[in-house]
Amino acid sequence: MALxxxxxxxxxxxxxxxxxxxxxxxxxxxxxxxxxxxERYCDLEEEGxxxxxxxxxxxERELDSREHALDAERSEMATAEARLxxxxxxxxxxxxxxxxxxGQADAAREARIDGIVKMVEAGRASSVAxxxxxxxxxxxxxxxxxxxxxxxGKLLATLPPKKAATLAEKMAEPLSVELP
Numbered sequence: 006m007a008l009x010x011x012x013x014x015x016x017x018x019x020x021x022x023x024x025x026x027x028x029x030x031x032x033x034x035x036x037x038x039x040x041x042x043x044e045r046y047c048d049l050e051e052e053g054x055x056x057x058x059x060x061x062x063x064x065e066r067e068l069d070s071r072e073h074a075l076d077a078e079r080s081e082m083a084t085a086e087a088r089l090x091x092x093x094x095x096x097x098x099x100x101x102x103x104x105x106x107x108g109q110a111d112a113a114r115e116a117r118i119d120g121i122v123k124m125v126e127a128g129r130a131s132s133v134a135x136x137x138x139x140x141x142x143x144x145x146x147x148x149x150x151x152x153x154x155x156x157x158g159k160l161l162a163t164l165p166p167k168k169a170a171t172l173a174e175k176m177a178e179p180l181s182v183e184l185p
Contacts (some may be wrong), residue, residue: 118144122151125160134163146175 038046125133125148137145137160149157149172161169 118147118151122148126152126156130156130159130163133160138164138168142172142175145172149176 121144125137137148140148149160152160161173164172
């Protein structure tokens, strides 16, 4: 090593030692360090740099591992979200189908009730009364409500008094509305 290079290195090492960057450098104060001291100091610095580089590589591997785990978790979550979205769409479709079917069932029931109303209105009150006594009360009230008032009155007059009174009371009750 040339003398000027040696002095420059020694001076840099000495400056670093005075600033507290090295170990065992207190002995250098007031004198020029020896080549052995400088080499030892440089070896220590090199070991520290190697250790720091190894620590950084280890930390990078840990971060890569975490990132990989997070990517896998995100992928699983996206898959689960897609399945849930499909399931929700299927449920909405089923709900719409059920709503349609319920609407059709209600329409069919209304048509059957209208048929019963027409049949009862077309018959004589005295001949329809025995059948009407056997009807379910809710259905009988619905039929009476839809009949023309005059014909409904004639029918009620031919029914047994107790049955006629019960049906008339139910017809007078306020309508109940069921909320979904």
